[in-house]
Amino acid sequence: MAITIKDVAKLASVAPSTVSRVIANNPRISEKTKVRVREAMVELGYHPNFIARSLASQSTQVIGLVLPSSSDVFFQNPFFSTVLRGLSEGAHEKQYALQMSTGKTEEQIYQDVVNMVQGGRVDGIILLYSRIDDEILKYLRDRQFPFVVIGRPCEWEEEITHVDNDNYRASREATEYLIRLGHDKISFIGGNKNLVMTMERLQGYQEALKGAGIPIVPEYVRHDEFLLERGQEAIQGLLLLETPPTALLVTDELMAIGVVNTLTKLEVAVPENMSIVSFNNVFFSELARPQLTSIDINIFDLGYQAAKSLIQMLLNPKEPVKRIIVPHQLIERVSCTNVQSLKK
Amino acid sequence: MAITIKDVAKLASVAPSTVSRVIANNPRISEKTKVRVREAMVELGYHPNFIARSLASQSTQVIGLVLPSSSDVFFQNPFFSTVLRGLSEGAHEKQYALQMSTGKTEEQIYQDVVNMVQGGRVDGIILLYSRIDDEILKYLRDRQFPFVVIGRPCEWEEEITHVDNDNYRASREATEYLIRLGHDKISFIGGNKNLVMTMERLQGYQEALKGAGIPIVPEYVRHDEFLLERGQEAIQGLLLLETPPTALLVTDELMAIGVVNTLTKLEVAVPENMSIVSFNNVFFSELARPQLTSIDINIFDLGYQAAKSLIQMLLNPKEPVKRIIVPHQLIERVSCTNVQSLKK
DNA sequence: AATATGGATGTAAGCGCTTATATAGGAGTG
DNA sequence: CACTCCTATATAAGCGCTTACATCCATATT
Structure with missing residues (x-):
């Protein structure tokens, strides 16, 4: 078994909660203790367990991506690698990870989304395309789950944060x-x-x-x-x-x-x-x-802005709905x- | 808060552990109870929490993907969307999710991998390319973490499962x-x-x-x-x-x-x-x-086979090292x- | 000197699930 | 009929972390 917070606590002779607070850089812990705890972490080669953290804090630091079905010709379009690069960069800046839907059919993708959302796998979702009459969009909206659309949503445009070109x-x-x-x-x-x-x-x-x-x-x-x-x-x-x-x-x-x-x-x-x-x-x-x-x-920007604005929504639940227009030339x-x- | 296993247990008047076993389709639970529990799940709209499951079972059902740095021109190569499709299909068949590295520099990608591995975010890793003198490969090998390489590893070829063309x-x-x-x-x-x-x-x-x-x-x-x-x-x-x-x-x-x-x-x-x-x-x-x-x-197959063989390794830790050669024409x-x- | 104040840390209760172990009840056996 | 054995289910202890609340102790206050 790997090194846990308890091992670190023991070595630094503090309580596990103190270690946790040091990780979160809580100001209520004195500098002196922080230093001691950090030394212990280094000595043991400690690395926090993300899963445990996610469970306790009810947030995963993961963004779910909904791609078109992989059998769809649209998937082959180089558009996607570029959006992906933008998303990747935007997510990386704030230390979010990206998880992709893998379904081949529309129904499977819908299930992927339900799994991500209800399974608590992701904190938010980005739809990489905007389709007419999209069940996934309806689902996310009904559950009030944080999500961002790349492209203009064809319904509820005023209520859904989206990144688009004009x-x-x-x-x-x-x-x-x-x-x-x-x-x-x-x-x-x-x-x-x-x-x-x-x-x-x-x-x-x-x-x-x-x-x-x-x-x-x-x-x-x-x-x-x-x-x-x-x-x-x-x-x-x-x-x-x-x-x-x-x-x-x-x-x-x-x-x-x-x-x-x-x-x-x-x-x-x-x-x-x-x-x-x-x-x-x-x-x-x-x-x-x-x-x-x-x-x-500016496809790259489309992805980059989408990631950034989703993360903003996650950090601040009261963030207003936005429409971001990426310029073209x-x-x-x-x-x-x-x-x-x-x-x- | 969402519906948990406890709510289902209460409604079906069984213990939470029974519900858990029904989810896992454990043969030790009688058909009668299974039916009753399943009805309760449907009635409540229950969906298992993946994070909690991951923590308890020490496995995430997620595969980590290591892409070349997004700033690298190589990333732009359509090769990747195609491999990704193959990976996606292979992973989907066995209900695995895919998580990508997002780092831009080599050092960042290395950190991404450490996070995935030591943070317990993924069960295994697929390297989408084989480079000479790759630190990431060394790291994974040293930790004996399950991984598969697409391409021929330039070192320890006999010890590392890989999918390649001739x-x-x-x-x-x-x-x-x-x-x-x-x-x-x-x-x-x-x-x-x-x-x-x-x-x-x-x-x-x-x-x-x-x-x-x-x-x-x-x-x-x-x-x-x-x-x-x-x-x-x-x-x-x-x-x-x-x-x-x-x-x-x-x-x-x-x-x-x-x-x-x-x-x-x-x-x-x-x-x-x-x-x-x-x-x-x-x-x-x-x-x-x-x-x-x-x-x-056959780029698609490269991805597909990689996903499949990694999953095999995960399901059976004693799975022998393999070299899979995808045919060309x-x-x-x-x-x-x-x-x-x-x-x- | 007694008491209030507040900063630093510890205690312990979860988060939602899995799983080893315990237990109850019914069938089978001599 | 007492006893074993088995099956079906329950109990409870984690997984590794966060966090509300409790506690402690040193100052400040009267």
């Missing part, structure tokens, strides 16, 4: 950028419709067109899974239209790359014959050929052409 | 494949030299050349970080040689894509003027243009040319 504005700006370049046949290629993010970006796109007096063509709007192949199907459909678009707004980088590949295969030159703006700017935009102009949504690379000049 | 053979086969296509000026572009994997692949490459009687040209061997830009530097150096290689063996996919990009920029056509074989086959090989011929090392796509015919 997807609406980002998308509008991207569209306006294309409009400024002279495009008026702009297509929107979005991902999973169940993600709140997708819908917001769609709205931003539509708003920008409306603002510029450009009619919204329903055939220009496509929704497909966040993966390569789907990007290909999407693009083929568009090219077969009577008046195909001259520019594409693609809400996911991986899809954007699929789109570029398909275009190349079909011998449609980018950016000469098709302009593309992509989203996310995980480092793949630079990797694509041509390098893609894209909206950087348009990174101009070389996937768009100015067609303004050509027109004139 | 990197040596994979690399040899890839090289032989290029040789069969008629290449004899083959370059090796490897990643971080501290990773055991890199060194093994280098050996496989050299062995294949030796076997075919092709001289080993030191200038053809390059080592760079696992990231895009470095792939570019590597390739430029090679092209400036007096007799530049006609084929490249690139040990990481991301680097391979960087290489292809650079080649395109320099107007060296792939595969016409340069053949490429890449490694890993995370889905980016398909994404590249041209699609890359590559060695699929060469996936032929279109990044290599047969130069055999040209020569003749």
Whole structure:
């Protein structure tokens, strides 16, 4: 058996409670005793038992992460490693550990969450995505369990602390950028419709067109899974239209790359014959050929802020509900052409 | 406060210990009582407290994961999301949870491990990479703490259960494949030299050349970080040689894509003027243009097997040390040319 | 000198569960 | 019918820590 607080107490000839207080750096213990106790701890190589501490103090210093189902293509998106890095950094700063859900199906993930929450395994939870009609979110809300959502919750937005981009504005700006370049046949290629993010970006796109007096063509709007192949199907459909678009707004980088590949295969030159703006700017935009102009949504920060604000909630239960908007910026690379000049 | 075992006991009019035994499905409890207790649990909405259970039973049902430092470029490699998926699935099957290290520096990660281990937070640990001269590995071995390594440990190989590919053979086969296509000026572009994997692949490459009687040209061997830009530097150096290689063996996919990009920029056509074989086959090989011929090392399985074998160790402390080799296969796509015919 | 004050530490009761040991009651045995 | 044996359940002692409360002793106060 490992060294316990009692062993330390004995060696330092104090009571176990004193040792506990030294660990917590309680000001009611004199400096002299603290020093003596600390020496004893070092001498014995003592390390506090987290489990016992958790049981006694009813807090685990662990944050539970809810990922999309691992079988979901969305899981494969490099988006996640980046969020994870942000979360990791935010959690580390305050000495919180991260525990992940491992379920494959929605039902399993729901059970994972119940286990974490009711099993007392975690102090709080972060949902790494925001879905429409999410049972997990309802569950957490009903139990009043501390949690933070990455993305905009589609219900009870005012009651739930969340970290998000201004997807609406980002998308509008991207569209306006294309409009400024002279495009008026702009297509929107979005991902999973169940993600709140997708819908917001769609709205931003539509708003920008409306603002510029450009009619919204329903055939220009496509929704497909966040993966390569789907990007290909999407693009083929568009090219077969009577008046195909001259520019594409693609809400996911991986899809954007699929789109570029398909275009190349079909011998449609980018950016000469098709302009593309992509989203996310995980480092793949630079990797694509041509390098893609894209909206950087600072994914790392999304994770980092989520971890920080959850921890704040945990430390101070009266912390007000917050909405944190992580800024985005348009990174101009070389996937768009100015067609303004050509027109004139 | 939540419902405890005592509440259930009272409602079912049995002793708490009986309830505990019902949860564990102990055969010494009669079916009649089990049914009664289970009804009480459902009625009260009881959920066992994992922390208390962990403390009493000295086991947490949690596996600790050691990732490379999040600031490391290696962390960004899609390799990790895939391993994570495998781990997740393996752990889930046996109801184990996963907890990650969050440290940024090597020293912090070491502390994370100490916390997990000595703090009693986890039952076992999985190292997601194998590095040369790894303090963490030494620590775990010295304490005889259950752990599994993904990759080949560079020391005490016979004493440590690990899951690996036969990197040596994979690399040899890839090289032989290029040789069969008629290449004899083959370059090796490897990643971080501290990773055991890199060194093994280098050996496989050299062995294949030796076997075919092709001289080993030191200038053809390059080592760079696992990231895009470095792939570019590597390739430029090679092209400036007096007799530049006609084929490249690139040990990481991301680097391979960087290489292809650079080649395109320099107007060296792939595969016409340069053949490429890449490694890993995370889905980016398909994404590249041209699609890359590559060695699929079944990353998912690496994670899955690691989780499974660690859990086996935990369930049976006498489980023998194992070495699990996950098979690889060469996936032929279109990044290599047969130069055999040209020569003749 | 007697008493109040307060700082430093000790005492002990949990936190919710597991599990070794004790016990009760019923069946089996001669 | 007394006795053993077995099965089903209860009792109680932890697991290693936190923390409310009690105690002690040295000063300060009157």
